[in-house]
Amino acid sequence: MKLTDERIIAAPPATVWTAILDPEVLKACIPGCESMTGSPEDGFEAVVVQKVGPVKARFTGIVTLTDILPGEAVTISGDGKGGVAGFAKGGARVTLRPDETGERTMLAYDVDANVGGKIAQLGSRVIDSFAKKFADDFFQRFQTAVEEPAEAEDMPAAVAVGETEPAARRTGWLKRLTGG
Amino acid sequence: MPKDTSAPATGIGAATKRREDIRFLTGRGRYTDDINLRGQAHAHFLRSDVAHGRIRSIDTAAAEAMPGVIKVFTAADFASAGGLPCGWQVTDRFGQPMQEPKHPILADGKVRHVGDPIACVVAETLDQARDAADAIVVDIEDLPAVIDMKAALAEGAPKVHDELTSNLCYDWGFVEENKAAVEQAFRDAAHVVSLDLVNNRLVANPMEPRVAVGDYDFATDMHTLYTTSQNPHVIRLLMGAFVLGIPEHRLRVVAPDVGGGFGSKIYHYAEEAFCTAAAKALRRPVKWTSTRSEAFISDAHGRDHLTRIELALDADHMFTALRTETYANMGAYLSTFAPCIPTWLHGTLMAGNYRTPLIYVNVKAVFTNTVPVDAYRGAGRPEATFQIERLVDKAARELGADPVELRRKNFITEFPYQTPVAVVYDTGNYHATMDKLLEISDRAGFEARAMESQARGKLRGFGIAHYIEACGIAPSNLVGQLGARAGLYESATVRVNATGGIVVMTGSHSHGQGHETTFAQVVADMIGIDAGQVEIVHGDTANTPMGMGTYGSRSLAVGGSALVKAAGKVIAKAKKIAAHLLEAAEGDIELKDGTFSVAGTDRTVDWGAVCLAAYVPHNYPLADLEPGLEETAFYDPANFTFPSGAYACEVEVDPETGAVEILAFSAADDFGNIVNPMIVEGQVQGGLAQGIGQALMEHCVYDETGQLLTGSYMDYAMPRAEDLPLFRVDHSCITPCTHNPLGVKGCGEAGAIGSPPAVVNAVLDALNRGGHAVSHIDMPLSPARVWAAINA
Numbered sequence: 026m027k028l029t030d031e032r033i034i035a036a037p038p039a040t041v042w043t044a045i046l047d048p049e050v051l052k053a054c055i056p057g058c059e060s061m062t063g064s065p066e067d068g069f070e071a072v073v074v075q076k077v078g079p080v081k082a083r084f085t086g087i088v089t090l091t092d093i094l095p096g097e098a099v100t101i102s103g104d105g106k107g108g109v110a111g112f113a114k115g116g117a118r119v120t121l122r123p124d125e126t127g128e129r130t131m132l133a134y135d136v137d138a139n140v141g142g143k144i145a146q147l148g149s150r151v152i153d154s155f156a157k158k159f160a161d162d163f164f165q166r167f168q169t170a171v172e173e174p175a176e177a178e179d180m181p182a183a184v185a186v187g188e189t190e191p192a193a194r195r196t197g198w199l200k201r202l203t204g205g
Numbered sequence: 206m207p208k209d210t211s212a213p214a215t216g217i218g219a220a221t222k223r224r225e226d227i228r229f230l231t232g233r234g235r236y237t238d239d240i241n242l243r244g245q246a247h248a249h250f251l252r253s254d255v256a257h258g259r260i261r262s263i264d265t266a267a268a269e270a271m272p273g274v275i276k277v278f279t280a281a282d283f284a285s286a287g288g289l290p291c292g293w294q295v296t297d298r299f300g301q302p303m304q305e306p307k308h309p310i311l312a313d314g315k316v317r318h319v320g321d322p323i324a325c326v327v328a329e330t331l332d333q334a335r336d337a338a339d340a341i342v343v344d345i346e347d348l349p350a351v352i353d354m355k356a357a358l359a360e361g362a363p364k365v366h367d368e369l370t371s372n373l374c375y376d377w378g379f380v381e382e383n384k385a386a387v388e389q390a391f392r393d394a395a396h397v398v399s400l401d402l403v404n405n406r407l408v409a410n411p412m413e414p415r416v417a418v419g420d421y422d423f424a425t426d427m428h429t430l431y432t433t434s435q436n437p438h439v440i441r442l443l444m445g446a447f448v449l450g451i452p453e454h455r456l457r458v459v460a461p462d463v464g465g466g467f468g469s470k471i472y473h474y475a476e477e478a479f480c481t482a483a484a485k486a487l488r489r490p491v492k493w494t495s496t497r498s499e500a501f502i503s504d505a506h507g508r509d510h511l512t513r514i515e516l517a518l519d520a521d522h523m524f525t526a527l528r529t530e531t532y533a534n535m536g537a538y539l540s541t542f543a544p545c546i547p548t549w550l551h552g553t554l555m556a557g558n559y560r561t562p563l564i565y566v567n568v569k570a571v572f573t574n575t576v577p578v579d580a581y582r583g584a585g586r587p588e589a590t591f592q593i594e595r596l597v598d599k600a601a602r603e604l605g606a607d608p609v610e611l612r613r614k615n616f617i618t619e620f621p622y623q624t625p626v627a628v629v630y631d632t633g634n635y636h637a638t639m640d641k642l643l644e645i646s647d648r649a650g651f652e653a654r655a656m657e658s659q660a661r662g663k664l665r666g667f668g669i670a671h672y673i674e675a676c677g678i679a680p681s682n683l684v685g686q687l688g689a690r691a692g693l694y695e696s697a698t699v700r701v702n703a704t705g706g707i708v709v710m711t712g713s714h715s716h717g718q719g720h721e722t723t724f725a726q727v728v729a730d731m732i733g734i735d736a737g738q739v740e741i742v743h744g745d746t747a748n749t750p751m752g753m754g755t756y757g758s759r760s761l762a763v764g765g766s767a768l769v770k771a772a773g774k775v776i777a778k779a780k781k782i783a784a785h786l787l788e789a790a791e792g793d794i795e796l797k798d799g800t801f802s803v804a805g806t807d808r809t810v811d812w813g814a815v816c817l818a819a820y821v822p823h824n825y826p827l828a829d830l831e832p833g834l835e836e837t838a839f840y841d842p843a844n845f846t847f848p849s850g851a852y853a854c855e856v857e858v859d860p861e862t863g864a865v866e867i868l869a870f871s872a873a874d875d876f877g878n879i880v881n882p883m884i885v886e887g888q889v890q891g892g893l894a895q896g897i898g899q900a901l902m903e904h905c906v907y908d909e910t911g912q913l914l915t916g917s918y919m920d921y922a923m924p925r926a927e928d929l930p931l932f933r934v935d936h937s938c939i940t941p942c943t944h945n946p947l948g949v950k951g952c953g954e955a956g957a958i959g960s961p962p963a964v965v966n967a968v969l970d971a972l973n974r975g976g977h978a979v980s981h982i983d984m985p986l987s988p989a990r991v992w993a994a995i996n997a
Contacts, residue, residue, distance in 0.1 A: 139910055141319065146319075146912070
């Protein structure tokens with residue numbers, strides 16, 4: 026399935042860009058993300074718990090950042106295996122451009138995702154709405170994290186899945202960036 | 206065999222209740238999953254969740270270390286086994302054999318559809334096997350999948366089988382020699398009507414999922430497979446000879462009570478070979494039970510044809526020629542009988558009930574990354590009937606003709622009738638079934654009913670279809686020429702016990718058809734005893750003669766004929782014994798109502814006394830006759846049988862929502878002679894339910910990557926009682942089959958063959974009457990599709 030959307034983030038592109046490359050931010054923003062390790066250069070290993078229709082699974086997989094145009098665009102890809110539940114994989118091409126003031130960023134994304142195995146067999150009716158919600162959640166969290174890092178730290182645990190680790194303990198990346 | 210009105214109340218023609226229902230309805234059936242052997246281990250298959258991929262590696266180490274795991278099998282464990290064989294080789298238009306890929310028990314090198322088994326864990330418990338399967342690490346390189354048939358044939362399309370030249374299994378022309386004449390007839394035609402249509406892919410969905418239990422006795426070197434099969438002898442032959450190399454005397458296949466098959470349990474499946482081989486390798490019984498989810502991705506699917514069909518008519522609306530081009534989906538591998546379904550079971554029926562003198566059928570069979578497709582209730586004939594009956598209806602609309610009259614005008618009326626597509630219809634009376642249909646469906650009252658619907662804002666429609674089908678595929682020497690790799694006879698042994706009771710062992714198999722009742726009726730009727738004295742045994746290769754099983758509505762026409770032959774031999778011998786006991790000439794002995802008499806005298810001896818003499822031969826012609834009373838017969842039919850019938854569907858369409866309600870469905874069938882009218886009616890009703898399911902609800906859908914989107918009952922719609930009307934079923938039009946002893950034709954598939962076009966014709970009639978000029982809607986006619994057609 027494919028999804029395209031756009032949102033305006035109240036931070037300049039450079040700030041947004043730095044956030045995208047931060048594993049802690051990615052971890053906090055991926056709904057149901059239990060753990061994430063690695064680096065933008067080598068890719069990240071992630072564990073994500075999600076429920077698609079009647080199928081709930083813990084996906085372990087790789088998140089990679091490719092086709093990087095520094096400050097402008099990146100493709101975030103995930104390929105997760107959920108054991109007997111099947112697999113989920115997909116990518117989002119994210120492009121950033123400043124608005125006319127330069128203070129805000131137009132973040133556009135183009136998502137292409139596939140699922141297979143039991144998730145597809147049993148959950149096909151809800152896949153589209155699931156993917157849309159997943160992408161919405163991700164970018165909403167991302168926007169919140171960039172715009173309001175302080176509040177983000179108090180953000181509740183991953184929205185959809187109760188047993189996910191609290192999304193807290195986000196490092197104050199903005200503070201680090203700004204030397205604060 | 207003419208009906209004898211003096212026959213016992215349990216003989217031929219009696220609507221006796223099914224004796225097997227006593228156990229089925231009280232929970233005493235013994236199905237394969239009820240079989241649990243001492244020391245049994247459990248198998249769980251790890252199946253591909255991608256449609257197409259290359260297996261880079263399989264790491265089973267972690268799985269093998271898990272609790273309870275006995276062994277994890279992969280393709281490497283079956284290096285010496287043969288592949289699953291295909292039972293029919295089709296020769297293409299150019300005289301070349303079809304492309305026939307290998308079909309390994311476990312995926313070897315590549316996976317080719319979602320559900321393709323990659324590995325199998327055998328463990329102490331099923332849960333342990335499942336858990337361990339999750340720990341198998343399979344590295345698969347995704348390959349682009351081909352799902353759409355036309356895309357699969359495009360230049361440069363990914364190949365399902367690397368070793369084949371393309372995804373084309375065969376390009377079949379029938380009758381190739383007629384092609385030029387057919388094209389000329391189209392050039393000369395006054396009218397040409399054409400239609401593009403889809404015969405939607407279906408999942409068979411028998412109530413009982415597949416099960417296999419393998420067992421091996423090393424002391425006797427005997428292999429036993431308990432399996433949910435429609436034809437245990439065929440499985441024994443295919444698996445023993447082609448897959449595992451087990452001679453038939455060392456292999457017993459048992460198909461006990463089987464909860465429906467509809468074709469999907471004809472084929473030899475990988476799981477059967479797996480459990481048989483694993484039982485030997487582990488020296489333990491190994492059991493596998495399919496889940497419903499697995500059934501969706503591992504049972505052979507049905508139908509899935511794309512067709513363009515054209516009809517040429519002269520100025521008087523007589524059909525002059527017919528031609529079709531069909532793409533038939535084979536799926537990823539060739540299932541046991543897959544290649545013959547769109548060819549010999551489809552092309553040969555393209556004359557329908559009509560005197561069309563010239564016919565050309567082209568079929569391209571295509572490999573795709575989907576579950577294999579094979580016969581499903583009707584198998585080829587529903588596809589043929591749907592095309593013809595939709596097209597004739599479209600022709601009637603385009604030409605302004607009455608759909609009933611256009612059919613009647615072109616009906617075949619003289620028999621035997623040589624069709625231009627090889628087969629010879631021995632008998633039939635299509636006007637009679639049409640007359641009966643119009644009567645029981647009250648077509649005359651339709652206009653008034655339509656007005657009443659209109660007053661309520663609904664669109665009412667009346668749809669007709671007339672079908673011909675071919676049952677009891679035969680004879681063996683002909684089908685051999687057509688590419689069958691098996692004979693198509695049937696067998697029966699009639700064993701009379703010393704006290705007169707009879708055990709009949711049939712090579713046919715019952716999985717819902719009621720053989721135990723009807724076959725007993727036939728034998729009892731021949732001898733003149735109560736059917737309760739006859740027991741039917743089937744489903745076990747150890748105690749039944751080699752038979753070909755049950756499919757293609759062949760059981761009574763072929764299996765019943767073998768039964769009549771064997772019983773006839775028994776009666777002939779019994780008459781000899783009776784002649785001895787009565788001190789009369791054999792030719793003077795008559796058998797009636799279970800009593801032998803000397804013609805023209807009052808001297809008699811009853812059935813029981815003759816049977817006793819056969820086994821206690823104190824007073825017996827030992828010099829001329831062996832003791833005992835048991836005979837076996839094999840019957841190879843001279844021809845197909847050709848049931849036919851007229852179906853009418855009356856629907857109401859809600860133009861606001863596109864919802865279709867079937868208000869009435871009438872079926873007037875000619876099945877030849879009837880042994881048990883109640884069972885016939887049940888068979889017709891079941892077939893109608895499945896045909897209506899195809900027409901309105903059922904649809905198997907893959908996405909473009911080969912994921913099955915309709916993989917559960919949440920997404921695959923099955924018809925339920927509330928979706929179906931009360932059926933009006935009639936089988937009083939009888940033209941007995943001319944070439945089998947019972948004069949029977951077969952009734953198991955008719956309902957599923959004749960009903961889809963009747964339903965679609967009815968909906969289109971409703972729409973057109975309501976002012977919506979819609980010429981076709983592809984099945985299933987869901988509310989969304991009907992609404993879209995109305996609002997196009």
